[in-house]
Amino acid sequence: MAARRTELLEFAVLGLLHEAPQHGYELRKRLNAALGPFRALSYGTLYPCLRSLLGKGWISEATLGRSTTTGTAGSRRARIVYELTADGKERFQDLLREAGPTAWEDDTFDVHFAFFARTEAEVRLRILEGRRSRLEERLENIRAVSAKNRERFDSYTAELERHGLDSAEREVRWLNELITAERNTPTAAATPAALPATPSSTTQNDQPSTPFNHKE
Numbered sequence: 001m002a003a004r005r006t007e008l009l010e011f012a013v014l015g016l017l018h019e020a021p022q023h024g025y026e027l028r029k030r031l032n033a034a035l036g037p038f039r040a041l042s043y044g045t046l047y048p049c050l051r052s053l054l055g056k057g058w059i060s061e062a063t064l065g066r067s068t069t070t071g072t073a074g075s076r077r078a079r080i081v082y083e084l085t086a087d088g089k090e091r092f093q094d095l096l097r098e099a100g101p102t103a104w105e106d107d108t109f110d111v112h113f114a115f116f117a118r119t120e121a122e123v124r125l126r127i128l129e130g131r132r133s134r135l136e137e138r139l140e141n142i143r144a145v146s147a148k149n150r151e152r153f154d155s156y157t158a159e160l161e162r163h164g165l166d167s168a169e170r171e172v173r174w175l176n177e178l179i180t181a182e183r184n185t186p187t188a189a190a191t192p193a194a195l196p197a198t199p200s201s202t203t204q205n206d207q208p209s210t211p212f213n214h215k216e
Helices: 003-020 026-035 042-056 086-097 109-114 121-152 155-185
Strands: 057-066 080-082
Touching: 003 026, 003 042, 003 057, 003 080, 003 086, 003 109, 026 042, 026 080, 042 057, 042 080, 080 086, 109 121, 121 155
Parallel strands: none
Antiparallel strands: 057 080
């Protein structure tokens, strides 16, 4: 689990730096907005990742904003800005193309979806179909458990189960629309205008938002 989290963080950082060079604070803010409060990053998590990417030659760093005046209220702290290297861009594209079963898990699908605009149509379709299959398996399990234990559930447990069922069904419908759109226009860019409207609910099993593509 820890290894997968590290790989996901590296993928997300490479994707964000593919947009534009950024400093650590901005990266952390955008990653936290995208990953949500339950996967919030600390500097103790992000900076080891950045050091690892620097060591692999996938990103570079430059110091900007260094002031020549010291000891004054107007002096500015130097900022380190991180930028994707040519090898880093190639690595990011490889990660997009190589997306497999882990790309449609609950904790990774939203991050991969956030970079669909840079993902090949064939890979987008593979991820969407994989995610749909995973949700259909979940629906089957929920229904089986419900049929077996309905009489033993208290009202709150039954309501929680119904909520999970509704959420999964809603995401499957959303995925069906996306898959149909991809099949009808396999080479089209995944632009927001071309995508179906997303459900309004935002629970664990609901569709992901795409905050990585939102500019602060």
